[in-house]
Amino acid sequence: MMDVIVIGAGPAGLAGAIASANSGLKVIVIDEFIKPGGRLIGQLHQERSGEWWNGIEESERLHQEAITLSVDIRCGVSVYNLEKDGDLWNVHTSIGTITVPFVLIATGAAEYPIPLPGWTLPGVMSIGAAQVMTNVHRVQVGKKGIIVGANILAFAILNELQLAGIHVDRIVLPEKGPLSGKAGEPEEVMKSLLHAAHLAPSPLLRIGSRFMKNDWFRKTGMKFFPKNGVKVNGTPLLLRKAAIEVIGMKQVEGVRVADTDANGTIIPGTETVYEADFVCIAGGLYPLAELAAVAGCPFQFIHELGGHVPHHSETMETPLEGLFVAGNITGIESGKIAIAQGTTAGYSIAKHAGKCGAVIDEQLNQAIQNVRLIRMQAAIQFNPDIESGRRKMSELWEKLYEKPANLHSTQKLG
């Protein structure tokens, strides 16, 4: 019998599998995609040091390490349910039910969609879809594209599309509305981009740094934002244009846009059409946590973490015995954080399994410290208030699941 099933072969899942296997546990990893690595395999950006972060190489390194430790990795397998049965978990997959004492859910993130008229036309895709098609499958998504939505992920993938020789013609905002929220308000978008630039003058943001670092823009805000936009790595970023509709008969032919005021309200009579053969919708990421919900794990909405996240401790435990989480399911952060969290979860599982005696406490403690260190050193944050989000979860955990340290002595005195 297996000791641990890891759901998701991304950075968190593979790192978790490695740490568990390293501690002597038998581990199986399940993933729906055709190869291991998760969304890490799409990532490609230059670090502050000038070195390239090549997600394919990083994934391969983790994959090889897991194989060396005899981790059983199954790709192309879906998990559709999991349930507790006594001390064990039954995990129902497309290759049958796997019964284990420990489950690590590392399902990562998905993208918030921003629906707009015409978005079902072939050629409209999430920005992540374009990333995977480009860097993983190496097929061009089109000749001339428009990105709808301006955020860190969109800029990172813009850069990747350009590296692959794909022309992104313009970046516009989604139309303001209940489904786009702040992503459709130029002033708010500008604020978040400036915040990101302030936090991370990294090569990733070098693409827009000239305008982002400019104090004049900070002070004057959106009022004087150039109508023709500012260039981000050569591509005009049009914060005062909103995408109203994707047009085309059988596939994308263009995007109808209109000018907006600083709040994102459409200015009537300013409509125009930009031609394009593909459109990427960049709505940002949210934790992909359905399986934790199916398992019965309680959730909390924490905006800074990207949405609803399962309750979890810093040791990556959930309130459900034997169920652990790691990576973007716990909050949207970088692949490096996911690896560090995965390692933490892996040692945490080993500790619960009674492996490795005193050493495991030291390993687990170090892994937790490592997560904090990497977060501090991070060149880029999806959400600049990530620390505050993490703190909220850890306070919640303390309040709900940890007994006060002096509880026993108090009782004795009573």
Place this chain on the structure above:
Amino acid sequence: MTRIMDHPILGKLNDRKAIPFTFDGKTYEALENETVAAALLANGIRTLRIHEESGTPRGVYCNIGHCMECRVTVNDQANVRACLTVVEQHMVIESGKQHPTIVKRMVEQQ
């Protein structure tokens, strides 16, 4: 669409065997170990199905298995996600078709 043969950071595309498959009765070539979605796009095909009720075209949206927009029929198995399925030799792939909406038509006629 074109394949990205040469990439400044990721290097050249590995030499891979070309394998034949059919889509809606026509034969195309995929590269070994690539998904149905990638192989079809590389052959210039964006429309993977039409909506069951409205008949409007649909293609790949998320490309990683969440959105279910890219469902096709593979070797007679319906509702298979093109973005998660590896093309195999002589695979028979059919696009999703419009379904009859008899009740709706009846209601409309009343």
